[in-house]
Amino acid sequence: GPAPDPHRPRVHFTPESTWMNDPNGLVLHEGRWHLFFQNNPLGSTPGNLSWGHAVSDDLASWTHLPVALRFSEEEWIFSGSVVHDAENRSGLGIPGDGGPLLAFYTSAYTPAHPTLPSIQAQSVAASTDGGTTWTRFSGNPVLDRGSRDFRDPKVLWHAESARWVMVTVEAEEYELHLYTSEDLLTWEHASVFTHPEIDGGIWECPDLVHVRTGTEAEGAGASAWVLVLSTNPGGPAGGSGTYTLLGDFDGRTFTTHSSPQPLDLGQDCYAAVSFSGVQGDPVLLGWMNNWAYAAQTPTAPWRSAMTLPRTLQLEADGAGDPVLVQRLVVPDGTRTVTLEEVAGGPPLDLAQPLRLHGVLPARSPWRLTLRFGDPEGDLDLVLSGDPTSGVVLDRGAAHEAPFAVEHPRSLPYVPAGGDDEVIVDLVVDRSCVEVELDRGRGTISQQVFHGTWQMSVLLQLDD
Numbered sequence: 001g002p003a004p005d006p007h008r009p010r011v012h013f014t015p016e017s018t019w020m021n022d023p024n025g026l027v028l029h030e031g032r033w034h035l036f037f038q039n040n041p042l043g044s045t046p047g048n049l050s051w052g053h054a055v056s057d058d059l060a061s062w063t064h065l066p067v068a069l070r071f072s073e074e075e076w077i078f079s080g081s082v083v084h085d086a087e088n089r090s091g092l093g094i095p096g097d098g099g100p101l102l103a104f105y106t107s108a109y110t111p112a113h114p115t116l117p118s119i120q121a122q123s124v125a126a127s128t129d130g131g132t133t134w135t136r137f138s139g140n141p142v143l144d145r146g147s148r149d150f151r152d153p154k155v156l157w158h159a160e161s162a163r164w165v166m167v168t169v170e171a172e173e174y175e176l177h178l179y180t181s182e183d184l185l186t187w188e189h190a191s192v193f194t195h196p197e198i199d200g201g202i203w204e205c206p207d208l209v210h211v212r213t214g215t216e217a218e219g220a221g222a223s224a225w226v227l228v229l230s231t232n233p234g235g236p237a238g239g240s241g242t243y244t245l246l247g248d249f250d251g252r253t254f255t256t257h258s259s260p261q262p263l264d265l266g267q268d269c270y271a272a273v274s275f276s277g278v279q280g281d282p283v284l285l286g287w288m289n290n291w292a293y294a295a296q297t298p299t300a301p302w303r304s305a306m307t308l309p310r311t312l313q314l315e316a317d318g319a320g321d322p323v324l325v326q327r328l329v330v331p332d333g334t335r336t337v338t339l340e341e342v343a344g345g346p347p348l349d350l351a352q353p354l355r356l357h358g359v360l361p362a363r364s365p366w367r368l369t370l371r372f373g374d375p376e377g378d379l380d381l382v383l384s385g386d387p388t389s390g391v392v393l394d395r396g397a398a399h400e401a402p403f404a405v406e407h408p409r410s411l412p413y414v415p416a417g418g419d420d421e422v423i424v425d426l427v428v429d430r431s432c433v434e435v436e437l438d439r440g441r442g443t444i445s446q447q448v449f450h451g452t453w454q455m456s457v458l459l460q461l462d463d
């Protein structure tokens with residue numbers, strides 16, 4: 001077999017041997033999770049954009065399937081979403097057959113296109129075999145504004161208004177454009193959303209997600225709509241990144257009175273969107289990379305991973321205000337160790353993913369060093385806590401060769417005012433490191449190209 005690859009994660013999705021960017025068409029359908037993704041089927045750098053495809057029963061192990069929508073000389077297939085048209089309102093299904101899956105994607109027409117050169121418009125493809133094969137709609141594109149930067153359609157069902165909604169961006173205008181439809185083929189313009197505080201880069205890959213407090217069993221609690229929006233550059237932690245805004249959505253217009261919050265405190269979570277077809281808490285994942293350096297990550301021939309999936313919920317913070325929490329979906333059976341067990345002990349094996357759990361002080365400084373490779377070496381990833389500056393993940397010294405030197409540190413996570421402790425759950429899956437803080441109040445995703453097979457854990461507490 002191929003040489004063991006110290007960078008290739010086990011439970012974070014990666015393409016087999018080619019380039020990947022955004023997650024696309026995330027849908028849970030007939031018990032299977034479908035993950036489509038921006039893919040160059042011909043190489044390890046961005047280009048020839050198409051939709052790659054994989055499926056999973058457990059969100060942890062993925063089966064690769066053939067490219068679902070392939071680029072041509074005249075059209076690249078940019079990001080978008082998939083929904084189940086259960087009532088066959090589009091008429092693109094087989095009558096009486098449970099309704100088609102519909103893919104909404106951006107037709108990024110190349111300069112070679114005869115009638116729409118360099119235009120970006122929204123198109124539809126249908127699958128009547130559960131997502132394996134796709135047929136493009138003859139009336140494409142279904143939505144064309146004559147724009148060169150109109151993209152990333154995310155389609156969702158809005159129950160109260162009994163309409164389908166499509167959220168899109170005018171990327172260079174920093175505008176969301178929302179549309180509604182009853183048949184998923186004709187789209188009516190509903191509203192434009194802008195936000196003066198998200199102005200550092202083009203807007204991409206929007207999603208509107210309905211989040212709730214409490215569990216289903218506890219009954220209906222409070223709910224809110226979250227706008228998830230990626231920008232490049234101008235991301236919260238530098239380079240490209242993803243913001244969230246809590247607000248309301250009436251089926252036509254999204255309104256908010258809050259300030260944008262980072263979805264993730266690290267550099268490596270972009271174009272995050274949610275799965276369609278999920279009944280309980282929304283499940284979202286992002287591209288675990290950053291356009292600032294994505295084409296230079298030291299992996300071959302595959303390039304890029306997805307973040308772990310995260311479930312989204314609403315909680316009340318110390319002041320009673322709603323905050324978004326994200327729990328990492330860590331696969332069952334992942335080896336979990338506690339800091340007490342492993343700090344100062346022998347190196348841990350990194351062939352399989354590892355979760356490190358610990359409870360650390362919120363009111364005094366500490367420093368958790370993950371030393372890759374040689375226990376006497378200095379390939380260190382450092383998570384540190386400080387009562388004034390918060391919890392920070394620093395990968396500046398953790399790479400075998402210089403990497404992302406301009407983006408070494410995460411944004412800080414600041415525990416709620418009254419808290420004495422901060423709960424840390426840190427997943428190391430070879431080059432993919434993700435930290436969940438205080439059960440999802442903060443998350444940090446960072447790639448770390450240490451290139452080694454073992455890790456020592458050192459903890460310094462200041463007491």
Ligand code: FRU
Binds near residue numbers: 022038204
């Ligand atoms: C975001 C993005 C999208 C576009 C796709 C092209 O990373 O730029 O806006 O649809 O990637 O690959």
